[in-house]
Amino acid sequence: MSVHNLLFRRKSIYPLVTFRVLFGALMTFGTARFWYYGWIEKLYLEPTFHFKFYGFAWVQMPGETAIYALHALIIAAALGIMFGLFYRLSALLFFLAFTYVELIDATNYLNHYYLVCWLALLLVFLPAGRAVSLDVLRKPAKALQTVPAWCINVLIFQLCCVYFFAGLAKVNYEWLFRAMPMAIWLPERTDTPLIGYFFQFRWVAFAFSWAGMLYDLTIWFFLLQKKTRATAYFFVVVFHVLTKILFNIGLFPVIMIFSTLIFFSGEKHEYWWRKILSVFPEKTRVKLTDKSAVNTEKAAAKINQKVVAVLSLFVLFQVVFPLRHLGYSGNNLWTEEAYRFGWRVMLVEKSGNITFYVTDSASPKKQEIVNGSHLTFYQEKQMAIQPDFILQFAHFLAEEYREKHGFVNPIVTADAYVAMNGKASRRYIDPNVNLAEIKDSFAERVWVYR
Numbered sequence: 010m011s012v013h014n015l016l017f018r019r020k021s022i023y024p025l026v027t028f029r030v031l032f033g034a035l036m037t038f039g040t041a042r043f044w045y046y047g048w049i050e051k052l053y054l055e056p057t058f059h060f061k062f063y064g065f066a067w068v069q070m071p072g073e074t075a076i077y078a079l080h081a082l083i084i085a086a087a088l089g090i091m092f093g094l095f096y097r098l099s100a101l102l103f104f105l106a107f108t109y110v111e112l113i114d115a116t117n118y119l120n121h122y123y124l125v126c127w128l129a130l131l132l133v134f135l136p137a138g139r140a141v142s143l144d145v146l147r148k149p150a151k152a153l154q155t156v157p158a159w160c161i162n163v164l165i166f167q168l169c170c171v172y173f174f175a176g177l178a179k180v181n182y183e184w185l186f187r188a189m190p191m192a193i194w195l196p197e198r199t200d201t202p203l204i205g206y207f208f209q210f211r212w213v214a215f216a217f218s219w220a221g222m223l224y225d226l227t228i229w230f231f232l233l234q235k236k237t238r239a240t241a242y243f244f245v246v247v248f249h250v251l252t253k254i255l256f257n258i259g260l261f262p263v264i265m266i267f268s269t270l271i272f273f274s275g276e277k278h279e280y281w282w283r284k285i286l287s288v289f290p291e292k293t294r295v296k297l298t299d300k301s302a303v304n305t306e307k308a309a310a311k312i313n314q315k316v317v318a319v320l321s322l323f324v325l326f327q328v329v330f331p332l333r334h335l336g337y338s339g340n341n342l343w344t345e346e347a348y349r350f351g352w353r354v355m356l357v358e359k360s361g362n363i364t365f366y367v368t369d370s371a372s373p374k375k376q377e378i379v380n381g382s383h384l385t386f387y388q389e390k391q392m393a394i395q396p397d398f399i400l401q402f403a404h405f406l407a408e409e410y411r412e413k414h415g416f417v418n419p420i421v422t423a424d425a426y427v428a429m430n431g432k433a434s435r436r437y438i439d440p441n442v443n444l445a446e447i448k449d450s451f452a453e454r455v456w457v458y459r
Contacts (some may be wrong), residue, residue, distance in 0.1 A: 015162060019155040021275020022140045023282050029137035031267040032128060039260050051079055052117055056385050058405055059114040060398050062359045063449055068112040081105045093142020104129040116391040119263035120354050123375040127167055135160045141282055159320060164271055168230040174331045176225030184222065188214035189430035191360035198255055216329060224248055232272040245269050339459035343429060345395050346454065361393030361437065365403065367410045371417035378406060394427050396457050403444035410440025421445040430434035
């Protein structure tokens with residue numbers, strides 16, 4: 010397929026409309042659910058210390074009123090996306106507010122939050138509000154029936170990356186030849202109706218592991234093929250419904266079930282929307298799906314070099330960034346180096362125990378730290394198995410004991426043990442290293458045992 014056809018051939022706008030409406034609806038529901046269950050308070054207001062992503066220490070936790078206002082803004086913007094009301098502004102506000110909230114505390118990181126950030130950013134630049142929207146109802150001249158192919162293909166490419174790299178990450182010894190962590194998780198779910206009985210058998214864990222790897226590596230390919238698309242989507246639904254039932258992975262399964270509808274042809278999406286819109290008055294239907302703009306769209310089919318350049322950079326980033334862990338030695342499931350932002354989903358079962366010690370370099374004073382006096386249970390659990398969080402907490406302790414307890418150049422050491430994928434717990438970091446003197450960076454963490 011030529012670059013022109015891949016990027017600039019005119020395609021029906023309706024797959025984009027479906028994506029916009031379902032994305033906005035799901036983000037509205039997800040944020041309202043987050044608020045309803047008290048997770049704003051639990052994850053953002055209760056902690057007195059917040060862990061940061063490298064390079065984003067400047068993102069600060071706002072006050073109580075502000076954090077609730079941010080979530081209210083996310084809901085309002087998601088509704089704006091869903092209904093296509095001030096669409097571009099809504100998409101931009103959603104991206105900024107949602108991303109800011111996710112950057113407040115890195116212990117809350119989930120792969121699907123990262124995916125939502127990317128999808129929201131892409132929507133800012135896509136004309137998804139130019140049909141079946143309140144913007145078109147207000148200004149019918151805005152209506153479009155077709156868009157350049159890249160507007161749809163860029164979303165398809167992003168979803169393909171999620172699947173492919175999730176599958177590639179599963180091509181490892183632990184997943185394929187030890188069936189880990191499935192061999193730990195499935196026996197804990199033998200009470201699952203109908204199928205739970207089988208989870209006690211080891212071979213089932215191997216079957217799930219291999220099937221999961223093959224699914225992730227190939228499903229995107231079959232969704233791209235017209236002949237296999239419907240069957241592939243059936244497996245998408247089955248796979249993600251099953252993972253939703255068995256594992257606590259939030260809204261990720263629903264996001265993928267909704268998002269992968271964009272693989273279907275524009276004709277199918279348009280047929281569905283015509284059926285849905287048939288319940289509205291005829292004059293309204295004409296405005297929502299106005300065809301008056303069709304003739305003006307034909308002139309826009311030329312190759313835009315700026316679009317090609319930007320999309321090339323986007324594709325390069327999405328292909329290279331998930332592979333950055335190859336620049337580090339050791340198993341990144343253990344070291345956590347370059348582990349995040351690589352679509353590594355459900356790969357590991359880890360638990361850790363860590364005790365910090367703060368010593369005054371100018372006196373014999375030494376203090377053993379009670380982690381729970383500074384961190385919530387969830388934060389402590391996440392910190393104990395992730396080296397960058399260990400380092401951040403050590404720096405926090407050094408500053409705390411320098412300012413509040415009068416320690417001179419505090420020395421912070423840690424006695425840390427981690428167990429991974431059913432293996433015995435072993436020492437995680439060098440207990441003799443003064444963590445207060447180490448600055449985090451993209452360099453290999455030599456103080457973490459390989």
